[in-house]
Amino acid sequence: MHATGLITHLRHVDIAMPNFADQRTFYRETWGLTETANDSGVSFLAAEGSPELYVVRLREDDQKRTDLIAFGSASPADVDTLTEQLIGRGVTLVHEPRVLDTPGGGYGVRFFDNEGRVVEVSADVAVRAHRKIEERESIPVRLSHVLMNTPTPEVTVRWYIENLGFRLSDTMRIGDREIMWFLRCNTFHHSFGFVRGPHAAFHHASFEMRGVDEFMRGTGRLHRLGFERLWGPGRHRAGDNSFSYFLDHAGNTVEYTTELEIIDEDTWHPHIYDLTDPANADQWGTANEMDEFIAARSHNDVDRGLFIAPPM
Template sequence: MTTNTVAPLITHLRHVDIAMPNFAEQRAFYQETWGLTETAHDSGVSFLAAEGSPEQYVVRLRQDGQKRTDLIAFGAAGPADVDALAERLIAQGVRLVHEPRVMDTPGGGYGVQFFDNEGRVVEVSADVAVRKHRKIEAREPVPVKLSHVLMNTPTPEATVRWYTDHLGFRLTDTMCIGDREIMWFLRCNTFHHSFGFVRGPHAAFHHASFEMRGIDEFMRGTGRLHRLGYERLWGPGRHLAGDNSFSYFLDKAGNTVEYTTEVETIDQDTWHPHLYDVRDPANSDVWGTANDMNEFVAARSQNDVDRGLFVAPPM
């Protein structure tokens, strides 16, 4: 569909920040059930890290009267790249939430925040302190890191183009139903995708995916949630695009969360995007072990309308 037209300054995905009324219940889910570790907290705010990740946190939860996505955060190589990106965005007429500045979130750093074309808040930062992390042990069913985040959009063609033209993301693969494209996988490094978009009725959070150590740990995590009574929306199976395993669940605010592992790494210079038709079930699940992906399953991840569009979070 599109290729990037600007120099890529984003290096990786850092964290996703979400708000919800039922903060205490959501906080308990991510710590006690999903397997993240709280590294900092304040009244109505929780910063949650993945044990295997050097990022200070991969999820930030915030109590709010309305459910919303506060922001999606990415990394840059250094402060000069943050400044260069901000200058580019200003020249392109992009509305900033704030100009580059020293950050007061855990780990500090230097970052800029801005609205994308549909009103999501995006943060790009550098020089965030590296968190002391550890190697996840065999058979330990906790996330290693945040793998990727996908968002719903009613204007996917324009939105994908916005991210390639303004932020330098590259299109890796696309899913379709016949001649109707429905899902776009975007990359900012050699991982098949770190971000992406799903065609939906409104702008909203689609899912956040968490990398597990390996297939055994992935299955143990999937089984743990199943035994605790959590409904599996879809999975376990293995995608063709990205070659990664998948098991999808709902968190306590109705956001879709995924356990995955073995996301494909690619050669950036030689990769050619594919178009996969999901009418062939092997294009969605090469193992053939997952429940069928149908309109009823897909609708569960359409989520509520995001109440945070073009509204900066309070922190």
């Protein structure tokens, strides 16, 4: 039996790194997020168009790591139901459901996935007064999706489907080798996913822009400021969303995107797209050619936080 429908949406991604000051400046002043809370060596950053109190948490640490990926649930009862199912399947908890002491509070559980990432699922978290992003305003509306690298993608994708109720939207392959899996927890084509890589690590976080014009203005701003653009601008086949990928100050890949596909759960059937057809990577044909050297930049460093709970 799968845990169907107990996760409703992606909340935030929490990352740690030694160069905290540089990262904080990048996400606030360059990427376009708004700091809603801070403490010594910790910054909570919101997207202006999102009701989430924060979509990125930065934390200063001697080692670079992914602290956790957080998802929402509809109610505390659903958090408890999910926890019972996880315990019954032998999943190791970081902590049992409890009142959270992070901004917004709420009620949540944390646990390790099969590769040691920390996952949080919470409900009753306070929301913030967000706003409509204006025309030509090139800042993120919301956190769109997060993808992670994994050396065991078939096992890990199955783990998230069976234990957390994610659904497979589409798969990418090169020839006969599958390399990328897009997972959904609502009607957005994907909120989470996995990329075949040499080790478990953060792959990229993607931020939805108001529209194509705002997406291009944000892309151009980063380019003019001298930030390395890995790939883009272009438009993917899977998800039908635009893309421009950059590196932040810690070497994590971040993406501006827009117009991510909304799917009909009753009629959707997963596709397998072969990237040997360049139109499956970029429908517009405007992006620089993706090659193994560019792809390797998003393999990232080995995640030092596996099976280690973050300090907060």
